[in-house]
Amino acid sequence: MSKDNKQKRGQFKEAWIRLRINRAAMFGLSVIILLIIMAVFAPLIAPYGYDEQHLKMANLLPSWRHLMGTDNFGRDIFSRIIYGSRVSLQVGFIAVGIGVLIGGTLGSISAYYGGIVDNVIMRFIDTLLAIPGTLLAISIAAALGPGLTNAMIAVGVGTVPTYARVVRASVLTVKEQEFIEAAKCIGVKDYKIIIKHILPNAMAPLIVQATLGVASAILSAAALSFIGLGIQPPTPEWGAMLSAGRVYIRDYWHIVTFPGVTIMITIFSLNLFGDGLRDALDPRLKR
Numbered sequence: 242m243s244k245d246n247k248q249k250r251g252q253f254k255e256a257w258i259r260l261r262i263n264r265a266a267m268f269g270l271s272v273i274i275l276l277i278i279m280a281v282f283a284p285l286i287a288p289y290g291y292d293e294q295h296l297k298m299a300n301l302l303p304s305w306r307h308l309m310g311t312d313n314f315g316r317d318i319f320s321r322i323i324y325g326s327r328v329s330l331q332v333g334f335i336a337v338g339i340g341v342l343i344g345g346t347l348g349s350i351s352a353y354y355g356g357i358v359d360n361v362i363m364r365f366i367d368t369l370l371a372i373p374g375t376l377l378a379i380s381i382a383a384a385l386g387p388g389l390t391n392a393m394i395a396v397g398v399g400t401v402p403t404y405a406r407v408v409r410a411s412v413l414t415v416k417e418q419e420f421i422e423a424a425k426c427i428g429v430k431d432y433k434i435i436i437k438h439i440l441p442n443a444m445a446p447l448i449v450q451a452t453l454g455v456a457s458a459i460l461s462a463a464a465l466s467f468i469g470l471g472i473q474p475p476t477p478e479w480g481a482m483l484s485a486g487r488v489y490i491r492d493y494w495h496i497v498t499f500p501g502v503t504i505m506i507t508i509f510s511l512n513l514f515g516d517g518l519r520d521a522l523d524p525r526l527k528r
Contacts, residue, residue, distance in 0.1 A: 259521040266517020272510035280327040287320035292475045300493045310495040312486060318496065321477040322503050328478045329459050329507070332393050336458040337451050339397025344404025345447065349435050351405070352412035363409070366402045374399040378461050382470040392471040396461045400454055407450045411443030418442075445522040452518055456511035463504055479504050 260266055279286060295315035303310045309318040351362040369377065378399035385391035415421065416439055424434050463480025465471030472478040474485070479500045486496030 256521040260517055263517040263520065265513045266521070269510040269513030269515075269517065272506065273514060276326050276330060276507060276510075279323050280330050283324050283327055287317075287323045289317040289320040291321045291324040291477045292316065293320075300489065300496070302493075303495055309499045310493070312482075312496050313489060313493075318482075318499055321482060322479065322499060325477040325479050325482065325500070325503075328389065328472055328476060329462065329504075332389070332396065332462040332472075333455040333459040335393045336396035336400065336462070337454045339394065340400030340404045340454065340458075341447065341451055343398070344401040344406075345408045345440070347401070348405035348408030349412050349440060349443075352409040353416055353431065353435055353439065362405075366405045369402040370406075374403070374457070375461055375464055378465060379468070379470060382465050387470050387473050389472050389476070392462050392465050395465065395470075396458045399461065400458065403454070404447065404450065407446050408440075408443065411446050412439055415439050415442045449515060449519040449522060453512060453515035456508045456515070459511075460504070460508055 293316060295311070297315065298307075298311050299313050299315040301307055301311040301315075307317050307319065309322065312318055312321070347362050347366065351359045351366075372380075378395040381395035381398055382391055385394065412435075421434060421438060424438055429438075462471055463478070463483070466478045466480035467484040469484070472481055474481060482500040483497055483504075486493070486500070489496050
């Protein structure tokens with residue numbers, strides 16, 4: 242194994258040790274793992290189908306038979322929340338993937354070439370930054386139409402400016418290093434320098450931002466569903482469940498409470514893990 246690989250493994254090991262002793266981050270990671278397990282094994286965990294209706298049992302309060310009660314169509318809320326984790330996590334991760342791919346590409350090209358290329362790309366990014374991310378996502382979703390795929394695209398494009406800025410700042414600090422100059426001198430092509438040398442050494446801030454970005458993406462997707470521009474019924478999605486249950490909030494509190502608490506816990510856990518990951522990967526915390 243080369244010296245560089247050993248050094249990278251040592252750095253990751255140190256980061257994992259710092260992350261592991263952070264109780265808040267580990268709590269957040271535990272909740273995220275639990276949500277992933279729920280999403281993967283939803284048919285085995287959920288006691289009922291997410292679209293299974295029993296109108297005679299509509300609006301039932303929580304009980305041993307229905308742990309979180311039923312909604313206005315007699316559907317088990319607990320089962321719908323479990324299945325909803327699939328949709329919310331899918332939107333979160335894929336939307337972040339879209340933002341990282343597009344934003345990371347624009348940011349790395351902008352920082353590496355500089356000059357006119359940098360000015361053109363960053364002025365475009367500044368234009369997008371002038372529009373709030375949620376408002377940009379709403380505009381794109383309204384243009385494309387409601388649906389799961391369009392919601393992921395809308396949320397993903399809305400996060401592009403953030404990732405472009407993060408990657409650009411990281412690449413600017415890395416591209417001046419001696420090993421980058423050495424690669425240029427021996428004739429390595431630009432795209433290989435960016436992919437093989439610059440980006441791997443600029444990944445730490447991007448990983449942290451992406452982790453925190455999953456929480457924002459889930460929240461944005463829930464907001465789109467809440468106003469009718471996201472995932473459409475009967476597909477279970479936490480924001481859509483909140484929207485459907487808001488008219489019953491005075492009489493049947495449980496219909497909106499449990500989806501809302503689920504969103505809150507998920508966002509809180511992702512933020513805890515993201516903050517812990519940021520601290521673990523921060524080289525200034527090394528002792």
